[in-house]
Amino acid sequence: MAATPQTSDTFKSFQQDAGRMGGDLQHRALIQKALGGYYLKRDENKGKFQSWPQARQAAAETKWEAVNHLDRYLDEFAQNIAARGAHVCWAPDDKAARDYILKVCREKNVRRVIKSKTMTSEEIHLNTALEEAGYEVAESDLGEYIVQLREEAPYHFVFPAMHLTRGQVSEIFTSKLGTPPTDSPEELTMIARRVMRRKYCDADVGISGANFAIAETGMISITENEGNARLTMSLPRIHIAILGIEKVLPKMEDLALFLPMLATAGAGQALTGYNTLIGGPRQEGECDGPEELHIVLLDNGRTNLLADPEQRDALHCIRCGACLNVCPIFKNVGGHTYGTTYQGPIGSVITPHLRGLQQWKHLSSASSLCGACTESCPVKIDLHHHLLQNRRNAAQQKPVVWEKRAFQAFAQMMNRPRLYRLATQFGRLLQPLHPLIKGTGIDPLLSWTQSREFPPIARQTFKEQWRERNKLNKPRARP
Secondary structure: OOOOHHHHHHHHHHHHHHHHHHOOHHHHHHHHHHHHHHHHHHHHHHOOOOOHHHHHHHHHHHHHHHHHOHHHHHHHHHHHHHOOOOEEEEEOOHHHHHHHHHHHHHHOOOOEEEEOOOHHHHHOOHHHHHHHOOOEEEEOOHHHHHHHHOOOOOOOOOOOOOOOOHHHHHHHHHHHHOOOOOOOHHHHHHHHHHHHHHHHHHOOEEEEOOOEEEOOOOEEEEEEOOOHHHHHHHOOOEEEEEEEHHHEEOOHHHHHHHHHHHHHHHHOOOOOOEEEEEOOOOOOOOOOOOOEEEEEEEOOOHHHHHOOOOOHHHHHOOOOOHHHHHOHHHHHHOHHHHOOOOOHHHHHHHHHHHHOHHHHOHHHHOOOOOOHHHHHOOOOOOHHHHHHHHHHHHHHHOOOHHHHHHHHHHHHHHOOHHHHHHHHHHHHHHHHHHHHHOOOOOOOOHHHHOOOOOOOOOOOOHHHHHHHHHHHHOOOOOO
């Protein structure tokens, strides 16, 4: 069955980028070096938990409770935060979320927007929509600001610019900001800080995401290391927070587990530098904070995943990035190769649900199925089995005829010993001819032999050897 052009394009793009990045040894060395220190600190901070396995189990059970009673906890959260003056928008898809945010900006005569890191805004392509509408948009997270200047998507949803060297950052600052070249991380940070401070003061709207939404108190929890999210939320007169509906937690006390767990699994820290709770706009008598708070609760395909009892636990994800950091595929092909907002194993699981199974089914095949992602996940999502389930669902939904016929033929051969022996003898005769057609367009094994040698078929099968051995060892009849 022929693939649609769209499916073919996304798959071909992935193949081309994966081949290019997989052969870039400098890129691979850079990523390995960046993650080497993370592994050491992560394991060190895991040891500070009384029991990391028990903490994972408790976190998984808490998220199970939240996701399996999502309707109740979302309503509780929305009612509690609205009671303190926040405006709540229920956005069924990306267009509804963009339209609401653009409507707020138009009604409030907004000119400039400042954003802290929020992957949900990347998911709905918010920056593009705001810029096309004539608004100036600036990212305040250092990594996001760097990739924004380079006109790139984030490479990793925790470390957006981890693929860049200091020299590359210096080059883009020199090119875009006119600053002198420098190899000092401190100086590069101060360059960005000087630019950002002015933008915080000029911005009319601050846009953020949220790591968690607490149903019990009606608050959003935001975790960061730079303090830029606090400035983004408190200095502009309007704050808009965009969060997926799966971010809800039942109780405030749940943060006592999730905040250190997010820091440990995500960045190898005991606790992230800044942890902020927002419960509404500025109240009477308060000296800072926005005049208005808007909460955009984004579905955008999440209820499709919620309706799947087999893979529903993928909504437990707290976006720590731990599965990306251990994935051998991600470390070789890089984050941009995936072509999606969410990369790595979790992205390969949820993107087919959020953006279409047939269009993105190839991501689920981009896996070694080693299970490192499942082992590293702090909320115990069964990631590598979900990748297999996506493959199965894609094949059942839209079977590839030649694959189906090939496996049927294979089953027939394996169930008929005589046919199996005949195929073995036939393959043994034809294999010497393979080097003559290797690398040509008629090579049936082209995709395999481009990067590996095809194993030679043994001159004798085990049964043939056993028969010959028994013949040699057979006792002679007595005269």
